[in-house]
Amino acid sequence: MAGRLAEQKKKGTVGEHFEKLREMAGRVFDLASASDLLSWDMQTYMPPGGADGRAFAMATLASLAHELFVRDDFGETLEAAESEVKDLDPDSDEAGIVARLRRDFDKTRRVPSDWVAVSLRTVGLAFNAWVAARQASDFAAFQPHMEKVLGVKRSYVSFFEPYDSPYDPLLDDYEPGLKLARVREIFGELREVQIPLVQAISERSDAVDDSFLRLPYDEQAQWDFGLDVIRDLGYDFERGRQDKAPHPFSTALNRGDVRITNRVSPNHFGSALFGSMHEAGHAIYSQGIAPALDRIPSLSGSTLEGAHDASLGVQESQSRMLENLVGRSRAFWTAYYPRLQAVFPEQLGDVEVDTFYRAINKVARSLIRVEADEATYNLHLLLRFEIEADLIEGNLAVADLPEAWNSKMEEYLGITPPDDRRGVLQDIHWSIGLFGYFPTYTIGNIISVQLWQKLNAELPDLEAQISRGNFTELVGWLHENVHRHGGKYEPMDLLKRITGEELNAKPYLEYLTGKYSEIYGLS
Numbered sequence: 001m002a003g004r005l006a007e008q009k010k011k012g013t014v015g016e017h018f019e020k021l022r023e024m025a026g027r028v029f030d031l032a033s034a035s036d037l038l039s040w041d042m043q044t045y046m047p048p049g050g051a052d053g054r055a056f057a058m059a060t061l062a063s064l065a066h067e068l069f070v071r072d073d074f075g076e077t078l079e080a081a082e083s084e085v086k087d088l089d090p091d092s093d094e095a096g097i098v099a100r101l102r103r104d105f106d107k108t109r110r111v112p113s114d115w116v117a118v119s120l121r122t123v124g125l126a127f128n129a130w131v132a133a134r135q136a137s138d139f140a141a142f143q144p145h146m147e148k149v150l151g152v153k154r155s156y157v158s159f160f161e162p163y164d165s166p167y168d169p170l171l172d173d174y175e176p177g178l179k180l181a182r183v184r185e186i187f188g189e190l191r192e193v194q195i196p197l198v199q200a201i202s203e204r205s206d207a208v209d210d211s212f213l214r215l216p217y218d219e220q221a222q223w224d225f226g227l228d229v230i231r232d233l234g235y236d237f238e239r240g241r242q243d244k245a246p247h248p249f250s251t252a253l254n255r256g257d258v259r260i261t262n263r264v265s266p267n268h269f270g271s272a273l274f275g276s277m278h279e280a281g282h283a284i285y286s287q288g289i290a291p292a293l294d295r296i297p298s299l300s301g302s303t304l305e306g307a308h309d310a311s312l313g314v315q316e317s318q319s320r321m322l323e324n325l326v327g328r329s330r331a332f333w334t335a336y337y338p339r340l341q342a343v344f345p346e347q348l349g350d351v352e353v354d355t356f357y358r359a360i361n362k363v364a365r366s367l368i369r370v371e372a373d374e375a376t377y378n379l380h381l382l383l384r385f386e387i388e389a390d391l392i393e394g395n396l397a398v399a400d401l402p403e404a405w406n407s408k409m410e411e412y413l414g415i416t417p418p419d420d421r422r423g424v425l426q427d428i429h430w431s432i433g434l435f436g437y438f439p440t441y442t443i444g445n446i447i448s449v450q451l452w453q454k455l456n457a458e459l460p461d462l463e464a465q466i467s468r469g470n471f472t473e474l475v476g477w478l479h480e481n482v483h484r485h486g487g488k489y490e491p492m493d494l495l496k497r498i499t500g501e502e503l504n505a506k507p508y509l510e511y512l513t514g515k516y517s518e519i520y521g522l523s
């Protein structure tokens with residue numbers, strides 16, 4: 001038996017059932033990947049008139065993928081493949097594929113297809129209502145839709161009983177294995193440190209001047225500079241491209257085609273560059289997944305996707321690492337500032353590198369999450385997490401949402417939104433049924449620093465390498481430890497494998513406090 005397995009391994013096959021499973025999963029993947037491409041096009045080049053037809057096409061592909069995935073013969077093949085891989089090393093790619101498909105299959109089978117159809121219709125209408133309500137800053141117009149979306153989510157949760165909290169199954173869709181109780185503890189630790197930190201910074205807000213970042217900066221030059229940087233970081237343009245879109249995002253159609261989008265602000269240097277670096281972090285992850293894991297779909301929320309990663313939090317750890325730990329560091333700008341000055345001599349010729357470093361790290365208490373800096377970002381998420389957990393657990397009525405939002409903004413950030421457009425209506429997530437999604441941004445921040453500590457322990461020369469513009473060992477380490485495994489391991493298992501630790505907010509808080517105390521001269 002061992003001989004046969006070794007023989008099959010050499011040929012790259014485990015057994016006929018495993019091969020059949022791969023092929024069946026591959027067909028699901030192809031549909032999901034095609035739908036992802038339609039979604040990318042919808043957000044980049046599609047003329048506005050295409051919206052209705054596109055929505056039908058995407059819904060058809062999504063439901064076909066779902067149907068193929070939950071078929072009885074898929075389950076039978078999965079079971080047969082499980083017995084073929086049971087003697088393999090559990091860390092092997094084959095065992096990982098089967099385990100991941102089992103998890104996603106069991107979850108998907110619990111969800112009746114009627115629910116999927118109702119859910120798609122409900123969020124479709126809610127999304128349209130949200131777009132109009134946000135524009136008009138009219139929460140009351142969105143409220144009945146929000147109530148319906150919440151109802152749909154509650155019935156979804158009921159498919160996964162028993163649970164400690166009804167929020168747990170929602171969180172599990174994006175961060176498998178994590179529970180509400182743990183996230184509450186983590187956010188509690190963050191709250192204790194970050195609220196006073198931001199408060200202390202705001203009392204010294206004139207310590208950092210970033211006015212020179214708000215001069216006119218040529219759009220094409222900004223775009224090209226960002227492309228040079230992410231090429232240096234290791235984003236492979238033979239297997240990717242960057243296009244313009246209103247919001248930066250990354251789409252992995254397959255390992256050979258991982259696209260990113262970005263936008264440029266002509267009067268603000270930084271948002272385009274850091275947008276590119278952030279999305280490149282996501283894309284380099286997807287480009288680095290082992291070929292053995294090709295054409296395996298994965299479940300995110302209740303949707304099958306082409307992307308095959310460990311979780312949203314692990315994804316975000318990669319993007320935040322390149323954007324913040326690399327891109328907003330002194331070491332990085334030691335290498336890149338002279339080049340940037342050469343591109344923008346009028347704006348930056350007389351600005352010292354340290355002045356520039358402080359400016360790109362300026363902290364400001366602002367209303368909008370997507371514009372928030374590193375120090376305030378988690379507070380925006382803390383508020384959203386607390387509100388959505390209360391909604392799902394039945395401790396907050398939808399009608400009371402704007403008030404809850406505004407009072408938490410006041411409490412955590414010391415500012416009150418002048419209207420709902422810049423308050424409770426600003427994010428798309430709830431309108432399209434994404435509950436349990438927001439905490440993953442913060443989980444990503446935390447994981448990024450846990451990985452960074454490990455990286456620096458194993459590559460003591462890392463900072464010096466970065467200050468020479470050399471990212472080979474950094475990205476090589478991430479490929480080997482994170483990227484290549486794709487969605488083979490559950491996120492908390494992957495973290496433990498790499499760092500030997502559970503999810504832990506302390507390294508992140510130490511990093512944040514150390515960095516900003518130095519910049520703002522806090523004692």
Ligand code: ZN
Pocket residue numbers: 278282315316319
């Ligand atoms: Zn991201």
